[in-house]
Amino acid sequence: MIAERVKSLKPSPTLAVSARANELKAKGIDIVSFGAGEPDIDTPDFVKDACIKALKDGKTKYTPSSGIMPLREALCKKLEQENNIKYEPSEIVVSSGAKMILFLIFMAILNEGDEVIIPSPYWVTYPEQVLLFGGKPVFLEPSPHKNFELTPELLESAISPKTKAIIINSPSNPTGAVISPKNMEKISEICLKHNIFIISDECYEHFLYEDAIMLSPASIDKEVRNITFTVNAFSKTFSMTGWRVGYLACPKDYAKIISDLNSQSVSNVTSFAQWGALEALNNPKSKDFIKSMKTIFGKRRSYLMDILDEKGISYSKPKGAFYMFMDLTKYRDKFKDDISMSSYILEKGNVALVPGSAFGKEFWARLSYCVSEDVLQKGVSRLSEALMNL
Numbered sequence: 001m002i003a004e005r006v007k008s009l010k011p012s013p014t015l016a017v018s019a020r021a022n023e024l025k026a027k028g029i030d031i032v033s034f035g036a037g038e039p040d041i042d043t044p045d046f047v048k049d050a051c052i053k054a055l056k057d058g059k060t061k062y063t064p065s066s067g068i069m070p071l072r073e074a075l076c077k078k079l080e081q082e083n084n085i086k087y088e089p090s091e092i093v094v095s096s097g098a099k100m101i102l103f104l105i106f107m108a109i110l111n112e113g114d115e116v117i118i119p120s121p122y123w124v125t126y127p128e129q130v131l132l133f134g135g136k137p138v139f140l141e142p143s144p145h146k147n148f149e150l151t152p153e154l155l156e157s158a159i160s161p162k163t164k165a166i167i168i169n170s171p172s173n174p175t176g177a178v179i180s181p182k183n184m185e186k187i188s189e190i191c192l193k194h195n196i197f198i199i200s201d202e203c204y205e206h207f208l209y210e211d212a213i214m215l216s217p218a219s220i221d222k223e224v225r226n227i228t229f230t231v232n233a234f235s236k237t238f239s240m241t242g243w244r245v246g247y248l249a250c251p252k253d254y255a256k257i258i259s260d261l262n263s264q265s266v267s268n269v270t271s272f273a274q275w276g277a278l279e280a281l282n283n284p285k286s287k288d289f290i291k292s293m294k295t296i297f298g299k300r301r302s303y304l305m306d307i308l309d310e311k312g313i314s315y316s317k318p319k320g321a322f323y324m325f326m327d328l329t330k331y332r333d334k335f336k337d338d339i340s341m342s343s344y345i346l347e348k349g350n351v352a353l354v355p356g357s358a359f360g361k362e363f364w365a366r367l368s369y370c371v372s373e374d375v376l377q378k379g380v381s382r383l384s385e386a387l388m389n390l
């Protein structure tokens with residue numbers, strides 16, 4: 001018999017949609033895939049070359065569990081220069097993607113029944129990981145009319161004596177919501193007052209549009225820094241999703257425990273992948289790479305908003321990331337649930353979207369604009385036609 005702990009675990013719904021879309025593609029059906037949560041741009045060559053060099057130079061053995069020292073040093077420099085937070089290498093842990101970092105954080109801090117506040121819609125993995133470690137997800141519902149931005153008032157209303165942590169994901173997957181610096185400061189003040197950890201998932205930090213500004217909570221002041229786990233990865237920023245390199249910055253005592261947990265589970269991130277990641281941080285060409293990716297996504301976002309407006313499909317205006325969260329609630333009476341709605345859109349319209357229920361918001365749907373403008377045009381036309389045929 002499998003353990004009680006894992007009985008309610010749900011597989012990742014985003015991967016399930018991609019799998020079904022791939023099945024249809026394998027049958028020769030032309031599917032427009034809006035499901036993937038990863039840039040459609042290749043990892044920069046200079047990163048690949050550094051990894052190949054490391055491999056050829058024999059950097060193929062175990063590394064320190066929390067990551068090779070040059071990488072941790074470079075991460076400290078990055079965090080200071082880009083996020084305005086000072087960390088020591090002993091406060092950095094490198095693990096297998098931001099996903100594993102989050103897993104280790106929950107393992108390290110949660111006791112049975114501890115509550116973790118999760119603003120909804122949320123990235124699919126958060127509640128599952130919290131539940132795995134005996135925690136209780138407490139969902140907050142920021143208003144869609146304010147583009148799902150978490151407000152301090154809403155946070156205050158959800159705090160109980162059992163609240164252990166809040167997960168902040170700004171810019172957000174799936175909504176692209178970005179918390180304003182003013183609200184971030186107030187949210188941090190509330191967390192300090194109630195002694196709540198802040199888990200700040202900053203994976204989309206570089207994907208910001210219009211006037212959006214992303215403030216890392218740990219940069220606010222020393223006290224906030226002491227209650228914050230700053231989580232990030234190379235996955236989205238450098239288009240390195242398959243490399244599995246993520247990192248955590250937090251006060252030394254927690255970093256030590258989390259590094260120990262890492263050493264008893266993954267041991268270390270693949271040695272040569274770490275050398276590739278180091279190059280991504282150090283090579284001056286990275287700035288241009290990130291800038292050009294941001295320009296591409298910014299253009300697609302504007303283009304997509306134009307065509308959705310034209311077709312009368314509602315959405316929450318994203319300020320960051322590379323997702324469009326569409327409001328399809330007006331079609332809810334046509335389906336028993338939103339999974340059947342997504343299946344209809346996939347089977348009849350040949351468009352793959354992730355159903356909103358995966359993110360805690362039924363009858364919404366996430367479109368990832370990690371595709372060319374032509375594909376966006378084709379997919380939205382098909383989507384609109386499928387919806388009009390209802």
Ligand SMILES: Cc1ncc(COP(=O)(O)O)c(C=O)c1O
Pocket residue numbers: 037096097098099100123169172173201203232233234235241245246
């Ligand atoms: C909000 C968020 N956090 C973390 C991750 C996982 O990142 P990684 O691939 O580095 O594990 C994702 C990936 O989709 C994400 O959207």
